[in-house]
Amino acid sequence: MKAPGESKSPNDSPAAPRDPLVTELAKAESDLERIEAQRTTANARIDALRKELAALDATPRPAVPEPLPGFAPRTPADKVKLFRQLFRGRPDLYPTRSPHLRLR
16 A cells, blocks of 8 residues: 555665665675685695694604704813803802801
């Protein structure tokens, strides 16, 4: 039933409210396509990294790291010398002689 003064047919829908929705839908679909392309690229990168990691895990690692030449003391005398250099006494903090020993 039509009210007096109405002459709309079912095919006459207003175009103004529909156009922004169509535009927004197209934008959302293009965003989705872009995101799916990024996802595909990210999955390919993840697969490549996993393959690289698996290849690294397959290669044997040395059990003991090699000492750096020239830095590590090799003989017991060198080790004692290094220990004395690192832990030598400080004359500004510790007395070199004790005054208490004279009193006894």
